[in-house]
Amino acid sequence: MSELLVDLLGERLVNGEKAELDVQALGSGLALVGLYFGCSLNAPCRQFNSSLAEFYSKFKKCSEHKDQLEIVFISSDQDQKHWQDFLQEMQWPALPFKDRHKKMKLWNKYKVTSIPSLVFIDATTGKVVCRNGLLVVRDDPKGLEFPWGPKPFAEVVAGPLLWNNRQTAGSSSLEGSYVGVYFSAHWCPPCRSLTRVLVESYRKVKESGHKFEIVFVSADRSEDSFTQYFSEMPWLAVPYTDEARRSRLNRLYGIQGIPTLILLDTEGHMITRQGRVEVLNDLECRLFPWHPRPVLELSESNAVQLHEGPCLVLFVDAEEEGELEPAKELIQPIAEKIMAKYKAKDEETPLLFFVAGEDDMSDSLRDYTNLPEAAPLLTILDMSARAKYVKDVEEITPAVVEQFVTDFLAEKLKPEPI
Template identity: 35%
Template structure:
């Protein structure tokens, strides 16, 4: 907890020791601000739950992490709160916490266990659904508990989860009214058929966001896989919450053990219609022009090969980047957190996505020379170009360590 918040927190009585205040407690990180109307609505409800739990002797504490515009706004808002707060002056630590937990909007309530491990990033929904705190500390259900055991097939028969033993299972969140869904569904059907023809054990389950059962029936006619019965709205809602689905189409891929292989494989499938990369697990090195979806959410290393780089030198760079990417994926699996870095490449500065990124960096690249750059889009869109015309593999570890140590000069993307 001290690593997260620093040695001291603010309370209504003054400064308190972080370790003492949070020892052995479940901790809610409350990202909020006085200027935010949804925050001002949620804060009193959260305070009621907090009071109930603390009066019951539950080991629960909340730390307010302020997005207020100034110290006076923070103080006015914090005076209405019964819990602790990160000192307003700790702006760098606030930014680090927002980045670590990928906070993209407020109010956000992240629940941590006493060791600092994430219980849920969606504490707000948990409080809304359980204001009495009966389910404290709101440990999310396992996938098997929300997926259910029965699904409907195209011929109206029931298929059980036990019949899918040994299969990868993909849950497809989609709707007839959604234009991107209508475009993606035929491609997904092609991939599904290709894999089934190869004897691959895969099943897809359609989780409909259609507005009524008639639309569901019409749309499901286009699909060759299983579905949740439309009337089972509660199961669909719980699955959306479990997988953090905020938009459609979304394809969540699960392994035979029901562990999440990919929380949204839509782009991977769209760029792999021959299904050569099934089951589309985490890639250590991603082609930015094919799949830029993660670059907004992670600190990223981007290598642009350029037109004049020797192929052998380019391959050595790619091999090292891929190895580094796999190392951070492996670390993330052990810690059960997101990877600290993502790694991208592009064969040309004129690529459809790469060109936009390059254009946003002042004098960062010319089409004929390679570029190695650290992108920190979550931190307000920052970047740092490695000043060399000849990037080499041994630079990569140094760049990563310099970034972690705050030694890189970060500029603002235009």
């Protein structure tokens, strides 16, 4: 346990009294670590910090599992005094202010896209137990459901579901179907745009003979808004009044923003968290049920994934449709190898793979990251760390790509600032 935590967190943590804490001394009975990502200048973080302090205090005083949990603060503060003042409000330790490299590794490893964020991980394996700890603090203030591990979808969704004509269906009606769990709200413009596309995709998939259902999990601010929005949808929904079930589904999939479309196979296992991107990139639904592809062609609809962690992008001189295929074929074996390796370890792939041609999207990305105009150009872009790694060579071969990826994952490459 201690070796893994030292690898993740380093050898020393600090507390509000500026005292150092040996990571190996966190305790042999530790089962769960909550990684709390936040910033002192962020108002939602300050608000959540108060709730977390109350939760933590009760848990440490009253829970029979009090020695099995620890929280560690991972700050994105830029000012050390602000960080130190905020830390004095906390009863738990923090990563040292200057250890920015470790902070960015944790942001990327656990796919943190917003703050505040609380990710519970297994202290022995480092694997995610619960992505949305904010909802744990809100919904289980006494910590009675510790350790908040994932439950099967069928168990979490169990209960009556609605059609928009107010007729009901049991959640058992989803058995044997592919399922899209759709987190959305009427007040969110990107949600409404996706819903219009999704209605057509839903119809096409059903007409092709696939067993496919969607369950809408609303984030609307009132029941009237829910009812109005749901009237546009030909699929099922969790009743708006069942806030507990909606919250459990948000917690199960660690929802950090909307719209999010989670796609499940017929056994209830996740196919992809990127249903939104898959639907927008496959309007004819030829690739249903949208298993993750090793290599993506960069487009406006999938560019959002560039912000979800490090991404390898191979820029090539290609303007016409089909001209990107040789580039995809070049890096696909390496991408497949990386995906298989981390899937076998039940971990998320640490690197996404893209090819980019000559178009406005690629030009914008080059401009934003200050990349040279060369093509071919092999890069790894880490937007959250504002870092880039560039391999500018005359010929890009599979061996060049594989060595570049290997060196990046081994932290042998020197980053340039974006």
